[in-house]
Amino acid sequence: MKIINSATLQTIEAKSVDVEASFTNGLPSFTIVGLASNIIQESRDRVKSALLSNEFKFPAKKITINLSPSEIQKSGTHFDLAIALLIALYDTKVEFEDFYVFGELSLDGKIKDSSNIFPIVLSLTKQKLIKNVLVCKESAKKLSKIPNINIYCVDNLDMAMQFFKLNNKLKFxxxxxxxxYKKLIVDNISxxxxxxxxxxxxxxxxQKYAIQAALIAAAGNHNILFEGSAGCGKSMISKRMKYIMPPMSLEEILEQAKLQSIEMKPIDFTPLRVFRSPHHSSTKSSIFGGGSGNSAKIGEIALSNNGILFFDELPHFTKSSLEALREPLQDYKVLISRVNxxxxxDTKFLFISAMNPCPCGNLLSTNKDCRCSDLEIQRYKNRLSEPLLDRIDLYVVMSEPKIEQSSYFNSKDLHLKVIKAFKKQxxxxxxxxxxxxxDKDIKxxxxxxxxSKVLLDKAIETYKLSFRSINKVLKVARTIADLNENINITKDDLMQALSYRKRQ
Known part of the structure; x- marks a missing residue:
């Protein structure tokens, strides 16, 4: 029996799989066992065609391919190459032990990339399970960004067979x-x-006040809520925050690329943080993830990890979705639990939200009359619970812009300030x-x-701040101090941080 290392993707993490082959006497047949999905079962026809196209004759044996461990559901076209190699080299002395093999086969034997290969290899690297990998050239270009692995590439099945027959594999x-991209090095980390x-x-x-709040939010990764009349610039500011976010580590770039691949989007490895903006009519499952059995699906919450999650028209999201936000905003993780x-x-995203002051949007307007009753306004605001609002670091009430007003900021200057604050952190x-x-790091x-200690004590008594609110104020004040280049938090830093807390 021969074995080749491969792996399967379970939602976002990889599980190592041994692809085993046995050739026994009996009626010639070709079966795949080990909880293989329909996609893998279809690989039998692709493997047959690829082998026969390369003038290989199937052995007159009963061929059984087993994907071990058998209790794990496997899926993906990337098993094609491993299965084909086991059959093609069944009577040849070769060593597969140190190599993981991934690749989809075309009918003529060419090897192709698949969306699962990059997230699988990245996950196996983090688990320290993989050292050498054999893939096609298209896959190799993506995998080359992952450190501490040796990547070998081949174009077709015949080259893959030659690879394992040769002792010197360096030419592959x-x-x-x-x-x-622009690089910032801090403590030998890029x-x-x-x-x-x-x-x-x-x-x-x-909107000078709102943009200053956006700068603080970006520099320290603080959750922020903009409230203001329709058209005052809430969404406009939110969408520009993506471009002034802090630099990304290699680990964050690779993790973002992994999520892009899982979502079957092109991987670009750009150090520009993701911006996810689900519509308020989105289902809870699409936002938090769902599915059944072994097919749990990733949602917007997880896809925005290390980036930005923007909820426009916040009170219009369902009550269940808003209350479910409390866990990822507090613990920076979300658990999707199913029977099997x-x-x-991970959910370490910057949460940006925007809302009108009332259902018609004109409560704060100086030009338009509000059409809402007191009861309608109260119902509208009651959609946001106090525990949810307590998890918002910066609460900003925006005024209506005037035509004669000019711009106070540009993105380049704001980004430089964010980078300086990032470096200090x-x-x-x-x-x-x-x-x-x-909590430990706050201390x-x-x-x-x-x-500032005296001021904080007075603020706690005056505004009845909860323990969570106190920590939020301290964290915002720390970011303001970094932007002001202060070693410790000063009274002015703390006063500015307190000004962004929502009043009861």
């Missing part, structure tokens, strides 16, 4: 490629960013940005001077 090795701005803050007229599967997703030894600090990094 694919060399890694570097990122051609962080990458893009300094081009498709949407620029210089297009936003007025439990999947945990990393130089302190923080793993996470200020907005996602744990280590959010240090108040004497006057």
């Amino acid at each position: 090795k694919f060399e890694s490629e570097d990122f051609n 962080y990458f960013f893009v300094d081009s701005y498709e949407l620029d803050f210089n297009e936003v007229k007025g 599967s439990k999947v945990v997703y 990393k130089q302190r030894g923080q793993k996470d940005l200020n907005g996602k600090l744990s 280590n990094y959010c240090i108040l001077d004497n006057s």
Whole structure:
């Protein structure tokens, strides 16, 4: 019996799979066992055609391919190459042990990429299960961004057979490629960013207070809520925040590429954080993930990890979706639990939300009359519970812009400020940005001077701040101090942070 290493993707994590082959006497047949999906069962015809196209004769044996362990559901066209090699080299002495093999076969024997290969290899690398991998050239280009693995590439089935027959495999090795983006190095760790701005803050007229809040949110990864009349610039500011977000580490870029691949989108490896904006009519399953049995599906919450999740018209989302947000905003994880599967997703995203002050949107307007009754306004605002609002770091009420107002900021200057604040956070030894600090880290990094301690005590008593609210204020004040280049949090930093808390 011969074995080739491969793997299957279970939602977002890979499980190693042994592809085993046995050739026994009996009526000639070709079967695949081991909880193989219909996609894998179809590979029998692809493998047969690929082998026969390369003048290979099937052995007159009963061929059984087993995917072990058998209790795990397997899926994906990338098993084709491993299965074909086991059959093609059944009577040849070769060693497969150190190699993971992935590739879909065309009918003429050419090897193709599949959407599962990149997330599988990345996951196996994080688990330290893989060292050498054999794929096609298209897959190799993507995998070359992953550190600490040896990538070998072949174009077709015949080349793959020759690869395992040869002792010297160096000529098949694919060399890694570097990122051609702006780089920031802090403590010998590289962080990458893009300094081009498709949407620029210089297009936003007025709204100085709101843009300053957006700068703080971006610099520290703080959740923010914009409230204002229709057309005052809530969505305009939110969509521009993507371009001033902090630089990305290699790990974050690869994780983002992994999610792109799972979603079957082209992988670009651009260090530009993702911006997800589900419509308020979206189902809870599409936002948080769902499915049944072994087929749990990833949702918008997980796809926005390390990026931005934007909820426009926040009160119009379903009550169940809004309340379910409390877990990912607090614990930075979400659990999707089904009978046969439990999947945990990371949710360290920047949550941006926008809402009108009333159902008609004119409550704060100086030009239009509000058509809503007090009862309608109260019902509208009651859709957002206090526990949910308590998880918002920055609450911003926006005024109506005036035609004669000019632009106060541009994205390039704001981005430079964010990068400086990011550098300060990393130089302190923080793993996470200020907005996602744990309670223990708050004590280590959010240090108040004497006057700010007195101010905080007064604020706690005056505004009846909860323990969570106090931590939110401290984290926002830490980011403001970083932007102001203060070592410790000053009284002015704390006062500005308190000004962004929602009043009861």
